Every structure is written in structure tokens, then in C-alpha cells.
Amino acid sequence: MSSKLVYRTLRPVLSSSLQFTGLGTGPGIRGHIISHLPTVRFFSSVTSSPASENNQPENPIRTVDGKVISTYWGIPPAKITKPDGSAWKWNCFQPWDSYKPDVSIDVTKHHKPSNxxxxxxxxxxxxxxxxxxxxxxxxxxxxxxxxxxxxxxxxxxxxxxxxxxxxxxxxxxxxxxxxxxxxxxxxxxxxxxxxxxxxxxxxxxxxxxxxxxxxxxxxxxxxxxxxxxxxxxxxxxxxxxxxxxxxxxxxxxxxxxxxxxxxxxxxxxxxxxxxxxxxxxxxxxxxxxxxxxxxxxxxxxxxxxxxxxxxxxxxxxxx
CATH class of the missing domain: 1.20.1260.140 (Alternative oxidase)
Structure with missing residues (x-):
């Protein structure tokens, strides 16, 4: 095989806007609407791409030679915003992990030991x-x-x-x-x-x-x-x-x-x-x-x- 660059397809990149619907109080009920951009192809042997450089956090972590860590292997970070347009600031969880809790549950319930x-x-x-x-x-x-x-x-x-x-x-x-x-x-x-x-x-x-x-x-x-x-x-x-x-x-x-x-x-x-x-x-x-x-x-x-x-x-x- 020649030295031509090999393409590989990554998962769709999340769009810059994400909206989720309001939830009821029932357990396990969730809702969110995520729109995807067209599938983006990256060169497997290229450490970064011009497109990915425009989708960076405010203070990205860089290598000693100046390359951004998150795009070093051609994988841009997802840029997500809240419904009001403000940036999503959390990396420990994403909007679709959030939920409206069911607070109607009986907090006084006790399992009586029987054996x-x-x-x-x-x-x-x-x-x-x-x-x-x-x-x-x-x-x-x-x-x-x-x-x-x-x-x-x-x-x-x-x-x-x-x-x-x-x-x-x-x-x-x-x-x-x-x-x-x-x-x-x-x-x-x-x-x-x-x-x-x-x-x-x-x-x-x-x-x-x-x-x-x-x-x-x-x-x-x-x-x-x-x-x-x-x-x-x-x-x-x-x-x-x-x-x-x-x-x-x-x-x-x-x-x-x-x-x-x-x-x-x-x-x-x-x-x-x-x-x-x-x-x-x-x-x-x-x-x-x-x-x-x-x-x-x-x-x-x-x-x-x-x-x-x-x-x-x-x-x-x-x-």
C-alpha cells in the first residue's frame, strides 16, 4: 500500500447547540434533543486539523511543541452550549446525564429484617x-x-x-x-x-x-x-x-x-x-x-x- 494518508471515520461531532426538554417527575424519564453535524473525516497520521483548531476551550492544554492535546490525534472536543446559549462548563458530566429527580418517593420506607x-x-x-x-x-x-x-x-x-x-x-x-x-x-x-x-x-x-x-x-x-x-x-x-x-x-x-x-x-x-x-x-x-x-x-x-x-x-x- 502506498504512503497515502488513510482516512477513518469518527463518530459524528456534537453540534454547538444542545437542547433538552423538561422532564416529568416519573423515575427514569429523560429527554434531550441532540443535533449532529455531518460526519467529519480526519487524517489518521495528521496530529491536528485546521477545522479542529476553531473548536477549542478557552485555555487548552498544549504539548511542548504547541499542539493542543485534545486535537493532537485529530479528535476535537465536543463544543456544547446550554439552551440559553452559554457554554457548558462541566467535563465531569454532560447535559444528557442531568435529570429532574423524582422527589415523590417515600423516604420513610424501611425493609424489616425477616431472616x-x-x-x-x-x-x-x-x-x-x-x-x-x-x-x-x-x-x-x-x-x-x-x-x-x-x-x-x-x-x-x-x-x-x-x-x-x-x-x-x-x-x-x-x-x-x-x-x-x-x-x-x-x-x-x-x-x-x-x-x-x-x-x-x-x-x-x-x-x-x-x-x-x-x-x-x-x-x-x-x-x-x-x-x-x-x-x-x-x-x-x-x-x-x-x-x-x-x-x-x-x-x-x-x-x-x-x-x-x-x-x-x-x-x-x-x-x-x-x-x-x-x-x-x-x-x-x-x-x-x-x-x-x-x-x-x-x-x-x-x-x-x-x-x-x-x-x-x-x-x-x-x-
Whole structure:
């Protein structure tokens, strides 16, 4: 073959405008309209193209020879704007990842332990929360940051192990891989929101580092041994998260905690009004935790009945 440049077709580039429709309050309901530009072809052996140079962020990262990192291999960054024409500033999530939460969910629901496994899971969680409450007491922001770094672990561990199982057995997962990874990502966005409100101190970071390391390995082993136990533990952890955020809301309403303006990342992620406050953020996060509670108790119930998760359609998009 001659030295002619070889073309390859990349996926369509997102247009410079993106609009998404308003959502109802039903779980998993989403809507967005994305228009695509014609497919763009790039030379595989050319490190950048004139067209891509016009689609750069304000402060692009460049190599030592001046080339823009994002277009070094001919892949331009997507340039996305909000419906009002302003630039989309977030790289940690995209507009189609945002949603309007279903806050009508029952936050008082509790799964009553009915067998040894349930009781073991319940009392494990009750035991773990004692030192946490003694340390944080009513320091809600610090408590929330630790809570979210731990809460994002089960979904990732479960999704990862189901992913490997799917590969080993050459079978689908019924959507549960995606559902659990969605849960993990949603919990991570909770943390990203709280980081905007309060930067953790060095000792809080040390606690997170230690707790996450221990919890990840313990949960990994628990999931390998008994997925139904692992999901039940997570269900009870989420119940405690709901209770913690309820206390947070009560202290905000009582004036014990400042109801500051909501950070921009929360407004865009949950599609909140521009004048939203911290209370609005905590309110929707509590609803998310209640949904995670239901997902994990549901997953455990499926397995307690002798079925595999793949046999029941996963509640994908059920925040």
C-alpha cells in the first residue's frame, strides 16, 4: 500500500447547540434533543486539523511543541452550549446525564429484617454508624462527604463483578451492570457537589482514605461470597443515608445550618432553578438515596427468591 494518508471515520461531532426538554417527575424519564453535524473525516497520521483548531476551550492544554492535546490525534472536543446559549462548563458530566429527580418517593420506607441474612446486614450497618455519629455528630457537611465516598463504592463493585461475570459466562446482565454503575456515578456527583460547598481538611481526607480502603475490600469480598447479602447491606446503608439527610434538612429548617445558595454544578446536574439553595440540593440528594435504597433491596429480594439479577429487568435510570 502506498504512503497515502488513510482516512477513518469518527463518530459524528456534537453540534454547538444542545437542547433538552423538561422532564416529568416519573423515575427514569429523560429527554434531550441532540443535533449532529455531518460526519467529519480526519487524517489518521495528521496530529491536528485546521477545522479542529476553531473548536477549542478557552485555555487548552498544549504539548511542548504547541499542539493542543485534545486535537493532537485529530479528535476535537465536543463544543456544547446550554439552551440559553452559554457554554457548558462541566467535563465531569454532560447535559444528557442531568435529570429532574423524582422527589415523590417515600423516604420513610424501611425493609424489616425477616431472616438471618437480613438481620446480619441490618446490625452490621447499625454497628458501623455508631463511630461515625460519635465523630461527626451534627457536622453535616463533613458527614455527607464521608458518606458519599463510601456510598459510591457498592455500585462500582457490583457493576464491576457483574461485568466480569457477563464476560466469563457469555451472557447479558439484564441491564444491572448499567444500573449499578449509574448508582455509583450518581453518588460520586453528590460528592462533587459537596466539595463545591466545603473543602475537606487533611484529617477528613485521611479518614476517607482509610475508610474507603477498608470498605472497598470488605464489600468486594462480601459481594463475591453473597451478592444478596451485599445488596442488603447497601440497602440498609442507603436507609441510614436518607435518615442523615433528613436530619440535615431539619437543621437547615431550624436555622442551625446556613441555607446557602446551591452550587452551579448542582443546578445543572439536577436541573434546579437558578435561585436554588442548599436545602433544595439536600432534598434531591435524599431522594436519590431513597431510590438507591429501593434498587438494592430489590436486587437482594430477587436473589433471595433463588433468581439471578439478569432474570429481572434492571431499573436503569431509576435515580
Amino acid at each position: 438471618f441474612t437480613d438481620k446480619f446486614a441490618y446490625w452490621t450497618v447499625q454497628t458501623l454508624k455508631i463511630p461515625v455519629h460519635l465523630f461527626f455528630q451534627r457536622k453535616h457537611m463533613c458527614h455527607a462527604m464521608l458518606l458519599e465516598t463510601v456510598a459510591a463504592v457498592p455500585g462500582m463493585v457490583g457493576g464491576m463483578l457483574l461485568h466480569l461475570k457477563s464476560l466469563r459466562r457469555f451472557e447479558h446482565s439484564g441491564g444491572w451492570i448499567k444500573a449499578l454503575l449509574e448508582e455509583a456515578e450518581n453518588e460520586r456527583m453528590h460528592l462533587m457537589t459537596f466539595i463545591e460547598l466545603s473543602q475537606p481538611k487533611w484529617y477528613e481526607r485521611a479518614i476517607v482514605f482509610t475508610v474507603q480502603g477498608v470498605f472497598f475490600n470488605a464489600y468486594f469480598l462480601a459481594y463475591v461470597v453473597s451478592p444478596k447479602l451485599a445488596h442488603r447491606i447497601t440497602g440498609y446503608l442507603e436507609e441510614e443515608a436518607v435518615n442523615s439527610y433528613t436530619e440535615f434538612l431539619e437543621d437547615i429548617d431550624a436555622g442551625k445550618f446556613e441555607n446557602s445558595p446551591a452550587p452551579a454544578i448542582a443546578i445543572d446536574y439536577w436541573r434546579l432553578p437558578r435561585d436554588a439553595t442548599l436545602r433544595d440540593v439536600v432534598y434531591v440528594i435524599r431522594a436519590d438515596e431513597a431510590h438507591h435504597r429501593d434498587i438494592n433491596h430489590y436486587a437482594s429480594d430477587i436473589q433471595f427468591k433463588g433468581h439471578e439479577l439478569k432474570e429481572a429487568p434492571a431499573p436503569v435510570g431509576y435515580h
